[in-house]
Amino acid sequence: MSCHVLLRRLMLFLTIFCSPMLLKADPPKVDPYISRSYFTSIPFGAHSYWLQPWRAYMETVPAVDFVKGVGINLGGSVKNPDLIAEMLAKYGFRHLRIEIGWSSLDYDTEQIPPAVANNYRKILLACKKYNIRPLILLNGNSGAPCPVRFFKKVLAAPAHKGDREVQVTDVDGIMPGYSGISNLTGYWAAEALVTEIHGHTLVLSKPLPKDLGDSGASISMATLKYRPFSVPGSDDDRRTLAGWQHYVGTVARFVAQTLGTVGTKDLGFDMEIWNELSFGSNFLYINQYYDPPIYHYNEGAVWGDVVRATADYAEQHPAEFQGVALCDGFSNTIPWPASSQEPARVIALSKHPYHGRSTYPQDEQHGVLVNALGQQEPVGAFKPHFSALFPEYFATALQTECLERDAGPITNDIYRVAHGRYARVIDGHIVPCYTWITEVNMAPNEQGITDRRQALMLKAKTTARYLCFLLNKGIQRIYFFAALGGDLGLGLLQDNFLAYANTHTAYPADDRAYVSPALQVVHRIVMKMQEGLDPSLVKTRPLAVLSWKGGEQQKVFVGDGSPAHPDLTYHDLFTFLPYQVNQHRFVIPYYVMTYDVVAPFKQETFVVKIGGVEGVQTQAFVYDPFSDNTIPVHVIARDVSSITVAMPAEDYPRLLILQER
Structure with a gap:
């Protein structure tokens, strides 16, 4: 077992069994809509069925942040990216994530070859044409982690599982330490490196995990331009980091030249450093290529090293990175990277909150x-029974790695390292580090849904919930995965439009038959956020839920009747997400955060007293972006600082619009 796997398991053990003392936390107050203790009562390593960390704070977010925060991944290759970009832009998408991997560079020249560049160029020019900002993913997937040469060799003798030597008919082009046998256990270039060559015998860095065949069989091999990331400070590691920096600069120059932005104050693109550690990241750890491990060191140190090397390169070449935001993608699937430890040049952590x-x-x-009173539970205590599938999962305390730890405004510790949006302090000043979600979505077919219309409507609901909730709770951008992916799968573009785009060069004069419900809903919400929009609004007026009634009778699960283990009801999950459009207009998505988005929901009426509004002369109405209709709102009370309204709620966002006269 590799050192980095052992390290991750040790971290998990510490997370579960060595969390901070919980009884020191203040218990939550009784039934306020917002209380910091809903989050602070759950230190890292703890979880709760009852406490809701997302209700630890409420922020009124500028509506312009919503408008600027909608993004997507392409998710595959397309014949005509112009049509794809046109539809995405028309329906509210402002960002597109595009991977230009390290292996895109030619082995000899370390430049992007013309044929490869041409494919990227089409997508980038489509983004430019329709004012979509590219996010360039910098990555080194194990299958082709850096500039690489792929080739075949022929066995001169049978090669069996467990062998550490392989005989081939010729050894031309094989470089010890850089060449190796590929794809032995998966998509992995040079997985077993050649350490020595004796005549036609190759000595391997690890035993073969399977038989390769008899004499005459062909085997796949590769030669890496650089050694896998190694011991920090070693010659191998310095050369590999320098190669990475060269790659970063090459891609940045190519994108700026393609977009025609060279020399401007904003080059018009951003960069994400690495994808996921959950797969394809073996190149980060040289010991993954050796059995037994060749070195003993902190393999996790490479995450920070690569981020710092990227940030350093950007600092040293400012003209090539004007206006280019960098985000740390190593945090996509692990909780350890912290805002307090990020270089100043990195403005965001990235997350992939699939569940x-x-x-x-x-x-x-x-x-x-932790129970509803913020107290540690003894072994064998009451536990509820329920099933959960919902977009906001990682904003709850069902898992200790909740998004609020990094995206929220409350600075908190994970093993004595400060996390949170405002945890980074440089030269005595707080330098915010935001959170982006660069991949997220739910696939209906993974839930057994085979009806196309049902699948499309489910994606509309989850897309709306992801956007309205996350962009209000501290996420600066969301990139859905993906534009492509199928009507029953992850795709937000309909299959019939993709078929159209593959056979046409002009956008349809009437696109209504081609627009998915998800895109329709996104567009309608964006349009409401844009009505009367003041793009210069930065300082917003805080709104508050002073009281609310409703949802008490519908339950997520049944408790045992004690204050420590109450029922969890839809009253607890009423979701109120204020955005401010201009000085006197607010758009407030609200809904019930049901824990099962597939289950039917019975509409509930909520009576909500909203503070922070000049209620005497405020108009209130509700817009439903799914039906495209306005819904009556009953104003129960008004005064100079609040308004009380009764409004019907669904399990998807409706928009309460407050217009002060």
């Missing part, structure tokens, strides 16, 4: 359980 269905208590996360 499928969980059934409780079977799928409960190990570790300390």
Whole structure:
């Protein structure tokens, strides 16, 4: 087992069994809509069925941040990216994530070859044409982690599982330490490196995990331009980091030249440093290529090293990175990278908060359980029974790695390292570090849905919930995965439009038959955010839920009747997300955060007293972006600082619009 796997398992053990003392936390107050203790009562390593970290704070977000925060991944290759970009831009998408991997560079020249460049150029020019800002993913997937030469060799003798030597008919082009046998256990170039050559015998860095065949069989091999990332400070590691920096600069120059932005104050694109550690990241750890491991060191140090090397290169070449935002993608699937430790040149952490269905208590996360009173539960305490599948999963405390730890305004510790949006202090000043979500979505077919219309409507609901919720709770941008992916799968563009785009060069004169419900809903919400929009609004007026009634009778799960283990009801999950359009206009998505988006929902009426509004002369109405209709709102009370309204709520966002006269 590799050192980095052991390290991650040790981290998980510490997360579960060595969390900070919980009883020192203040218990939550009784039934306020917002209380910091809903988050602070759950230190890292703990989880809760009852406490809701997303209700630890409420921020009134400038509506312009919503408008600027909508993005997507392409998710595959397309014949005509112009049509794809036109539809995305028309329906509210402002960002597109595009991977230009390290292996895109030619092995000899370390430049992007013309044929490869031409494919990227088409997509980038489509983005420019329709005012979509590219996010360039810098990555080194193990299957082709850096500039690489792929080739075949022929076995001169049978090669069996467990062998550490392989005989081939010729050894031309094989470089010890850089060449190796590929794809032995998966998509992995030079997985077993050649360490020595004796005649036609190759000595391998690890035993073969399977038989390769008899004499005469062909085997896949590769030669890497650079050695895998190694011991920090070693010659191998310095050369590989220098190669990475060269790659970063080459891609930045290519994108700026393609967009025609060279020499401007904003080059018109951003960059994400690495994709996921959950797959394809073996090149980060040289010991993954050796059995037994060749070195003993902190393999996790490479995450920060690559980020710092990228930030340093950007600082040293400012003209090539004017206006280019950098985000740390190593945080996509792990909780350890912290805003307080990021270089100043990095403005965001990135996350991929995918989560499928969980059934409780079977799928409960190990570790300390906190009850509704903020108290540590003893072993064998009451646990509720329910099933959960919903977009906001990572904003709850069902898993200790909740988004609020990094995206929220409350500075908090994970093993004595400060996390949170405002945890970074440089020269005595707080330098915010935001959170981007560069991949997220739910696939209907993974839930057994085979009806196309049902799948499309489910994606409309989840897309709206992701956007309205996350962009209000501290996420600066969201990139859905993906534009492509199928009507029953992850795709937000309909299959019939993709078929059209593959056979036409002009956008349809009437696109209504081609627009997915998800895109329709996104567009309608964006349009409401844009009505009367003041793009210069930065300082917003804080709104507050002073009281709310409704949802008490519909339950997510049944408790045991005690204050420590109450029912979790839709009253607890009423979601109120204020955005401010201009000095006197607010758009407030609201809904019930149901824990099962597939299950039917019975509409509930909520009576809400909203503070921070000049209520005497305020008009209030509700817009439903799914039906494209306005819904009556009953104003129950008004005064100079609040308004009380009764409004019907669904399990998807409707928009309460408050217009002060």
